[in-house]
Amino acid sequence: MTMPALPPRTGPRPRTxxxxxxEQLTQPSPPHxxxxxxxxxxxxxxxxxxxESEISLPGAVAVFLDEFPCAEGAVLLPPRLDAELGHVHVDGSLHLALPLADQAELLAKGWGERHPLYSxxxxxxxxxxxxxxxxxDVAHSVLDASYRYATGRERAPAHP
Structure with a gap:
């Protein structure tokens, strides 16, 4: 299960x-x-x-597995490695866990970077x-890929 191909990100990369x-230091999300x-x-x-995230700075909103166990082989965010699949910072940037193929797509298309402690x-x-x-929409796609990685499940389509 890999995420769909991402379009190339436009403009210069933000400074981090x-x-x-x-932290992302430039180009934050507009509040809305x-x-x-x-x-x-x-x-x-x-x-x-x-x-609230277990690892990020105050104000970061995290997504935690609640009803499903972590998928076999998935490595999520510290400290537990099996509960927090991602979080959004106050600037709008996200830290999340992804499989290697999706990481490669994210990096190649200019949408993100590895964490300084990546291992x-x-x-x-x-x-x-x-x-x-x-x-x-790209962030939704990447979060959906993180969700599928963390749970081993497809997300049910949203109802109108």
Whole structure:
């Protein structure tokens, strides 16, 4: 299960910090875009719950597995590695867990970067903050891929 091909990201990459905490320093999401992203995360990923991140800076909203166990072989975010599949920061950027093929797509198309502590046991990539409705659609696609990786399940289609 890999995510659909992403379009290339337009414009220059945002500046990010080189160390922990790993933050996006330029090109934040407009507040209404971040609000839409948090609302989508809170309602469109069955069997999950949102809450304060266990690892990120204050204000980060995380998605946690709630009703499903972590899929066999999936490595999620520290500290537990089996519960938090991602979080959105106050600037709109996200840290999330993805399989290697999806990471490669994200990096190749300019949508994000690896976390400074990235390793086999720290499977964390940054998705740059969505700036527009079109970029919000990309964030949904990447979050959906993280969800499928974490749960081993397809997300049920949203009802109108």
């Amino acid at each position: 910090g080189p160390a922990v905490p790993h 875009v971040r609000e839409q992203l948090v609302r989508w995360m809170s309602t469109q990923l069955p069997g999950t719950r949102t809450g 086999p046991s720290v499977n964390v990539v940054m998705l740059y903050a969505p700036r527009t409705a079109e970029e919000l």
